[in-house]
Amino acid sequence: MIEIETTESVIGARVRNVSLGQIPDLDTVKEIDIALERYGVLIFPEQDITPRQMINFSSALGDLELTELEAARLPDFKEIFVVGNVGKGLVSFSPANEEQELEWHSDHIHHEIAARASLLYAKEVPDVGGDTLFACMYYAYDGLTVAEQQTCRKLEMIHSASGLDHYLEKQKLGDSNSLSGNRKHKEVVRPLVREHPETGRRGLYFGNQVTIGIVGWDDAEAGEFIRHLTKHACQEAFQYRHQWSAQDAVLWDNRRVLHAGTPYDVENTRRLMHRTTIRETAPITLIDE
Ligand code: OGA
Ligand code: MN
Numbered sequence: 401m402i403e404i405e406t407t408e409s410v411i412g413a414r415v416r417n418v419s420l421g422q423i424p425d426l427d428t429v430k431e432i433d434i435a436l437e438r439y440g441v442l443i444f445p446e447q448d449i450t451p452r453q454m455i456n457f458s459s460a461l462g463d464l465e466l467t468e469l470e471a472a473r474l475p476d477f478k479e480i481f482v483v484g485n486v487g488k489g490l491v492s493f494s495p496a497n498e499e500q501e502l503e504w505h506s507d508h509i510h511h512e513i514a515a516r517a518s519l520l521y522a523k524e525v526p527d528v529g530g531d532t533l534f535a536c537m538y539y540a541y542d543g544l545t546v547a548e549q550q551t552c553r554k555l556e557m558i559h560s561a562s563g564l565d566h567y568l569e570k571q572k573l574g575d576s577n578s579l580s581g582n583r584k585h586k587e588v589v590r591p592l593v594r595e596h597p598e599t600g601r602r603g604l605y606f607g608n609q610v611t612i613g614i615v616g617w618d619d620a621e622a623g624e625f626i627r628h629l630t631k632h633a634c635q636e637a638f639q640y641r642h643q644w645s646a647q648d649a650v651l652w653d654n655r656r657v658l659h660a661g662t663p664y665d666v667e668n669t670r671r672l673m674h675r676t677t678i679r680e681t682a683p684i685t686l687i688d689e
Contacts, residue, residue: 402431404439411440411536411657412640420447420457420521420649429460432651436517437598440657441534441640444649447521451477451674454649458519458676461651465508465515465677474674484672486524494530494661496571502660503567504535504634505607507677510559510588514680515654524672525644529664532642532650533634534657537603540633541593549602553687555592557606558613561585567609589615590684596655597682603656604633605684634658654680 405414413435418428436442449457451474458464458479466478471489474480483491493503507515520532541549562585592614594605608630614622642650652659664671 402428402435404435406439407443407640409640410539410638411534412443412642413439413441414443414445416445418444420444420449421453423456424460432461433598436651436653437596437656440536440653441642442651443642444651445645445647447647447649449521449649451480454519454521454674454676455479458678461519462516462678462681465511465513465679479676481675481677482672483520483675484524484670485666486670486672490666492661492666493659494663496666497663500571500663501567501608502533502634502662503564503607503609504533504630504658504660505610506605506654506658508654508680509590509605509607510561510563510585510610512588514590514684515677516680516682517651517653517678519649519651519676519678521649521674522644522646522672523674524670525646526664526669526671529662529669530644530671531662532644533660533662534640534642534652535634535659536638536640536657537605537633538596538601538656539638540604541602543632543638549593552604553591553593553602553689556589556615556686557592557611558587558589558615559607559610560587560612561610563607563610563612566612587612591686593687594655594684595687601656602687604629605655606633607658608634634660 403417464479467473467481472481472491474482507518
């Protein structure tokens, strides 16, 4: 049995008796799946693992996405996405400083196949900064009025990497930070409210930068709506803040939580993380009512 120790926050739990260095048996996978749905974020501290072990462990949870972005690809391990300021260039989901907006998102919401879950493993972390925030979108949805919930259930959001480019431009971080170069990006439309395939629980599904519009709305109105929604949905009461130690591995449920990086001193400290991304398996459709 996996041992769960909850955090002080509304989401998040630590699991200390699972080694990511070993391929989990079917019972353990089932328990991890259940715990992931229940707590949204699972923290596995003190994991000393190789890229190969990380891939093997993650593959037991589902099919993995391959890294498209050249700057984030780990040579010989396409399943791993490298985040940080060490290596080929800066790959970051954090604002440049405390004054800038956060980038709340669910991984791969703007890809054809979204991410069901992500596993992020800390190899090197700064002493201060570079925390990761997670916000629970069940609480976000439940915290809306019935009328707002009804409005949200009808909305279809437009997601695109151009929103991320724009975010980076706004911060004048330059090309080395661009997750997607200068390509013209395709747009993906998804419902704002989704039901968790395991439990039927409803949650909000969007990002405050990657979501660039709402079907049928003009851009200014959509921008205003998304700003308001983010303020509500990602409020501190719905959050877990992860302060990383090297060798922490954190698994999160992209169906249930949004996440955002926080700033760190990119010039003078090192941050190096490996991520595997587990593909979505369930359709994400408007709720039939
Ligand atoms: C990610 C991500 C946040 C961070 O790897 O998907 O959003 O704090 N990371 O690095
Ligand atoms: Mn992410």
